[in-house]
Amino acid sequence: MASSSSSSSCSSSSEKKITLKSSDGEALNVEKNVALEFEPAKGFLEDNSEEADDEAIVVPLPNVSAAVLSELIPYVKQRLELSAKPVQKKLIKAFDDQFTRHLSDDKLGELMLAANYLGVNYLLDVLCDVTADRIKNKSVEYVREFLGIQNDFTPEEEAELRAQCPWAFEGVDQD
Amino acid sequence: MSIPLDVITEILSLLPVKSLLRFRCVSKQLCASIDSPEFVKLHLSRSKETYSKSSLILELCSGFFSANLDSLDIAVQLLDHPLDGYPEKTVEVIGCCNGLLALKRYWRNEVYLLNPSTKKHRLLPDIVIDSESHNNNSNIDPFGFGYDASTDDYKLVRIIMSSKQVFVYSLKTNSWKRVQDFSYHDSFPISLQGGGALVGGALNWVKLKWDCHPLLITAFDLKNENCFVVPLPDDMTNEKSSFTYFSNLSVLGGCLSLTCVNRTNINDCYDVWVMKEYGIKESWTKLFSFSWSPKESNLKTIAYSKCGNKVLLRPAPAKNSHFCWYNLKEQTSHEFQIPGLPLHFWSKPTVCLESLVSPHEMLIPLDVITEILSLLPVKSLLRFRCVSKQICALIDSPEFIKLHLSRSKETYSKSSLILEFYSGFFSANMDSLDIAVQLLDHPLDSYPKNPIKVIGSCNGLLALQRHWRNEVYLLNPSTKKHQLLPNIVFDSESHYNIPVISQFGLGYDASTDDYKMVRIIMSTKQVFVYSLETNSWKRVQDFSHHSSSTIRLRGGGAFVGGALNWVEVKSDCRPLLITAFDLKHENFFAVPLPDEVTNEESPFTYFNNLSVLGGCLSVTCRNMRNKGYYDTWVMKEYGIKESWTKLFSFSPSPKEAYLKAIAYSECGNKVLLRLETPDVYHFCWYDLKEQTSHEFQIPGLPQHFWSEPTVCFESLVSPHGNIYQTEERG
Known part of the structure; x- marks a missing residue:
C-alpha cells in the first residue's frame, strides 16, 4: 500500500492530478477520477470548473485527516480499477475483505466517518457490514x-x- | 417563503448555544443540521470570532460562576455542574478548549469534561498506573487539555511528576494511553507551571527552578504526542536576569503570554511578554510593564478587550476580588469588581467559549449507526436496546423495524427453516443446515398433548394453531414475543368453538401497513379476516369456488403479490387453478395455472405442493406420464399466466415421495427440496445447472412425523401490532 502512490503515478501519468487538503493542512495529490469519488471534492470541482488548470485547484476536506485520506485514496483507486474491469463480485469482495480484515476498531470508526462525509457509499456499506459483524455478539x-x-x-x-x-x-x- | 438550508445554517451558526438547543425541536432536519459535526465546527469558528460568546469562568467553593466578557458588570452562577453533589470537595479547572472544560476534584483523581453551554458532562476513566509508581496524588501533577486537528480529537494530558510518566486521554476512544516519559534534563528540583496553556497545537508549561526562576517552556505536541522545548526571551533567562520570577502563563489573543515579576528595577514590576509567532524566539515582545502595590501578589493576564486596546488582568491574592483593565495605549489601569461574586478564595479565572462541542464524542453519525444496526441479528438488537434511550427508541421505531426486515430479506443467513415436531419446534439456519436447534420456549409449549402447527408465515411472524382446537397464536420466534388471537364470534348457524376444518393464511397488507390473517371455514364457506392493528376478526364475503369441480383447497395460503394463494384441486388431486385472496380489497380472485398442468389432455398431473420460491409463486406437480417425474413451475410475474416457467423436472427416490420446494440456495443455482414418504424424510439440494441432486439429513431432528417446513426471516415485527409493548407475562 505504501508504494502505491508512486507506482500509480507512472501507470497513469496522463491522468490529471488534483490536490486535496486534509484537516491537518497536508496536501495530497490524487488522480482526478479518484477525487471525483469524494462528494465534497466533486462539488468543489464542479463549482470551480472555470479554473483552466486543474493542477492549481486545492480541494479543502476539513473533516478528514491526512492519515485517513492516505488510507482511503489507495483503496478508492484500486476499487475503481477493479470495477472498471468486468470482474466478478467475488474479487471485489476479496479486496474489501483484505482491506478491512486488520482494521482496528478505532480505525474502522475513523474510516466510517470519513466515508460518510466523503459520500463513498460502497466503502461505507462494507464498513457497516464489518462493524455489524464485529459488534453482533458483543456486550x-x-x-x-x-x-x-x-x-x-x-x-x-x-x-x-x-x-x-x-x-x-x-x-x-x-x- | 422558503429559505435555503445553507442560509439557515449560516444564521444558526451565529446563535448562542441556548437558542440552538431550543431550536433543535423545530424540525428533524434542523435538529440533524445542528447536531452534525460540520455545524458544531462552523458554530465554534463563529464563536471564536464573536467576543460576546466568551465567558470568564470563576471557581468558588460554592460553585462555578460565569461572567460574560462583554458585560463584566454581572456574574451568573452556573448552578448545575456534575460535581455539584459534593460541596465539601472543591473542583478546579485543569484545562479549557473550544468550550469544553476539564475539571478535577481536589484531592481526588476524578476528572470530568464539561461543556458549560450545553451542560453536558462526562466522567473520564481512571488511569491505570503501573505499580512502580505508588504516588497517585494528582494535585501536584500538571494537566493540559487541547484539540488535535490532525485526528479531530480532544486530548487531556497528565504528567505524573513522581514517576515522569506521561498519559494522554483521547475523547474519541475515551481511553488513556501512556506515551514517552517526560525528562527534566536538569539535576536541580524543578516544577512545571502555567496550566498547559494551549497554543500552536501544543500544551505549554513553564519549567521553573526551585526559586521560581523561569528556565524554558516545555510543550507537548498533541499531534505527535511528544515533548519539545520552546525558548524564553533572553532577557528573562540569562544570568543577569536572575531576579526575574515567574508569575503566570496564559493565552492572549491566540498567543502565548508570560508574566514575570521583575525585581531588577528599584520598583518591582510585572513584565508581560507575548510570543507573537509560536515557537519563534525572536517574536517574544514585551507587551507592557505594570506596577501593582501588594508586592507578594501575582498577576494573570486574562484577555484582550473587544477592540484590543486593553488587557483584562487579575492580580492575586486580591483583597476584594479585584479585576483590572490595563490600557495599552494610555498605560493606565482601571480597577473594578464583578458584582455578585462571593468574597471567598477562588482560583484562576478561565476564558471559555460557547460551543456545541460534546464531551461525549458521538463517534459515528446516527444514520450510519442505523445502517449498522439494520444488519444485526434480532438477538443483538434486543441486547443493544440497553445501550441508550436514543438507540432503544431507534430500534423500537416502526421505520427501523421495516428497514431491518428489508435487510433480513436480503441476507440469506437471517432466514431459518422452521420444522414442527410433536416434541416442539426446531429451527435450522438456512446458511448452516448441518445443525438444527430446538426452539424451546414457544407459548404453546405447556400442552404437549395437542401438537401445534404452523398455519402461516410472513415477515418473521408465524401463525400457529393447536390441532383440534380453535386457539390461534402469532409468534415472532426471533423476539420470542407472542399473542393469542381473539376467538372468532361465529354465527349461530355454526357451532361455537367446535374444531372446524379451516384454511388459514397470514400476510401483510402494505396499503394499511397491517398484518392480516385469513380463515376460510370449509363447511360453511365463511371467510374471516383478522387485523393485527385492530386485534379483531371481521367476516367478509363468503368463499366460492372458481370451478364447479373443485372439492378442496391446497397449498396453505402462500403469500405472494399481496395475496394469499391456494390451489383448487379436484377429488383426484388434479389442480384446476389458483384462488387468491387480495389482502387489500379483501376479496377472492382467480390466478391461472400453466396449461400443461391443467388441460384435459394431461390427466396424469397431480398437485403436490404450492410454495414461495425467490418471492415467486411455485407449484410442484407430479407428472405420471413422465415416469413419475415431479415438475416444479415458477410464476415469474405474479398473475401473468404466460410467465409460468418450468424450473426443473426431478425424479426422486423413492418414487412415491412427497416433494416440496422450500427455497433457493444463497447463490440461486440450487433449490432446497424436502422429500417425504410415510416412513422416511430427508432434504435434498437440487442443482439447477447440473441437474443433479444431493440428499442430506439435518442432524439433531427427531424421527417422528412432522408437518411442512416453513422458511422464516429474522425480524423485529411485533405480534402485538406496530406498537412495541413490554412483555405480557402469565
Whole structure:
C-alpha cells in the first residue's frame, strides 16, 4: 500500500492530478477520477470548473485527516480499477475483505466517518457490514464504547429492559 | 417563503448555544443540521470570532460562576455542574478548549469534561498506573487539555511528576494511553507551571527552578504526542536576569503570554511578554510593564478587550476580588469588581467559549449507526436496546423495524427453516443446515398433548394453531414475543368453538401497513379476516369456488403479490387453478395455472405442493406420464399466466415421495427440496445447472412425523401490532 502512490503515478501519468487538503493542512495529490469519488471534492470541482488548470485547484476536506485520506485514496483507486474491469463480485469482495480484515476498531470508526462525509457509499456499506459483524455478539458496554454513546438509562430502567429478554444477554463474547 | 438550508445554517451558526438547543425541536432536519459535526465546527469558528460568546469562568467553593466578557458588570452562577453533589470537595479547572472544560476534584483523581453551554458532562476513566509508581496524588501533577486537528480529537494530558510518566486521554476512544516519559534534563528540583496553556497545537508549561526562576517552556505536541522545548526571551533567562520570577502563563489573543515579576528595577514590576509567532524566539515582545502595590501578589493576564486596546488582568491574592483593565495605549489601569461574586478564595479565572462541542464524542453519525444496526441479528438488537434511550427508541421505531426486515430479506443467513415436531419446534439456519436447534420456549409449549402447527408465515411472524382446537397464536420466534388471537364470534348457524376444518393464511397488507390473517371455514364457506392493528376478526364475503369441480383447497395460503394463494384441486388431486385472496380489497380472485398442468389432455398431473420460491409463486406437480417425474413451475410475474416457467423436472427416490420446494440456495443455482414418504424424510439440494441432486439429513431432528417446513426471516415485527409493548407475562 505504501508504494502505491508512486507506482500509480507512472501507470497513469496522463491522468490529471488534483490536490486535496486534509484537516491537518497536508496536501495530497490524487488522480482526478479518484477525487471525483469524494462528494465534497466533486462539488468543489464542479463549482470551480472555470479554473483552466486543474493542477492549481486545492480541494479543502476539513473533516478528514491526512492519515485517513492516505488510507482511503489507495483503496478508492484500486476499487475503481477493479470495477472498471468486468470482474466478478467475488474479487471485489476479496479486496474489501483484505482491506478491512486488520482494521482496528478505532480505525474502522475513523474510516466510517470519513466515508460518510466523503459520500463513498460502497466503502461505507462494507464498513457497516464489518462493524455489524464485529459488534453482533458483543456486550452492551462494548457497543456503547464502540459507537461512542453515553448510557442515559437509570440503573432501574436498564435492569427493566434487561429483564424483558434475559436470553438476549446469554452467550455474549468477552469484550 | 422558503429559505435555503445553507442560509439557515449560516444564521444558526451565529446563535448562542441556548437558542440552538431550543431550536433543535423545530424540525428533524434542523435538529440533524445542528447536531452534525460540520455545524458544531462552523458554530465554534463563529464563536471564536464573536467576543460576546466568551465567558470568564470563576471557581468558588460554592460553585462555578460565569461572567460574560462583554458585560463584566454581572456574574451568573452556573448552578448545575456534575460535581455539584459534593460541596465539601472543591473542583478546579485543569484545562479549557473550544468550550469544553476539564475539571478535577481536589484531592481526588476524578476528572470530568464539561461543556458549560450545553451542560453536558462526562466522567473520564481512571488511569491505570503501573505499580512502580505508588504516588497517585494528582494535585501536584500538571494537566493540559487541547484539540488535535490532525485526528479531530480532544486530548487531556497528565504528567505524573513522581514517576515522569506521561498519559494522554483521547475523547474519541475515551481511553488513556501512556506515551514517552517526560525528562527534566536538569539535576536541580524543578516544577512545571502555567496550566498547559494551549497554543500552536501544543500544551505549554513553564519549567521553573526551585526559586521560581523561569528556565524554558516545555510543550507537548498533541499531534505527535511528544515533548519539545520552546525558548524564553533572553532577557528573562540569562544570568543577569536572575531576579526575574515567574508569575503566570496564559493565552492572549491566540498567543502565548508570560508574566514575570521583575525585581531588577528599584520598583518591582510585572513584565508581560507575548510570543507573537509560536515557537519563534525572536517574536517574544514585551507587551507592557505594570506596577501593582501588594508586592507578594501575582498577576494573570486574562484577555484582550473587544477592540484590543486593553488587557483584562487579575492580580492575586486580591483583597476584594479585584479585576483590572490595563490600557495599552494610555498605560493606565482601571480597577473594578464583578458584582455578585462571593468574597471567598477562588482560583484562576478561565476564558471559555460557547460551543456545541460534546464531551461525549458521538463517534459515528446516527444514520450510519442505523445502517449498522439494520444488519444485526434480532438477538443483538434486543441486547443493544440497553445501550441508550436514543438507540432503544431507534430500534423500537416502526421505520427501523421495516428497514431491518428489508435487510433480513436480503441476507440469506437471517432466514431459518422452521420444522414442527410433536416434541416442539426446531429451527435450522438456512446458511448452516448441518445443525438444527430446538426452539424451546414457544407459548404453546405447556400442552404437549395437542401438537401445534404452523398455519402461516410472513415477515418473521408465524401463525400457529393447536390441532383440534380453535386457539390461534402469532409468534415472532426471533423476539420470542407472542399473542393469542381473539376467538372468532361465529354465527349461530355454526357451532361455537367446535374444531372446524379451516384454511388459514397470514400476510401483510402494505396499503394499511397491517398484518392480516385469513380463515376460510370449509363447511360453511365463511371467510374471516383478522387485523393485527385492530386485534379483531371481521367476516367478509363468503368463499366460492372458481370451478364447479373443485372439492378442496391446497397449498396453505402462500403469500405472494399481496395475496394469499391456494390451489383448487379436484377429488383426484388434479389442480384446476389458483384462488387468491387480495389482502387489500379483501376479496377472492382467480390466478391461472400453466396449461400443461391443467388441460384435459394431461390427466396424469397431480398437485403436490404450492410454495414461495425467490418471492415467486411455485407449484410442484407430479407428472405420471413422465415416469413419475415431479415438475416444479415458477410464476415469474405474479398473475401473468404466460410467465409460468418450468424450473426443473426431478425424479426422486423413492418414487412415491412427497416433494416440496422450500427455497433457493444463497447463490440461486440450487433449490432446497424436502422429500417425504410415510416412513422416511430427508432434504435434498437440487442443482439447477447440473441437474443433479444431493440428499442430506439435518442432524439433531427427531424421527417422528412432522408437518411442512416453513422458511422464516429474522425480524423485529411485533405480534402485538406496530406498537412495541413490554412483555405480557402469565
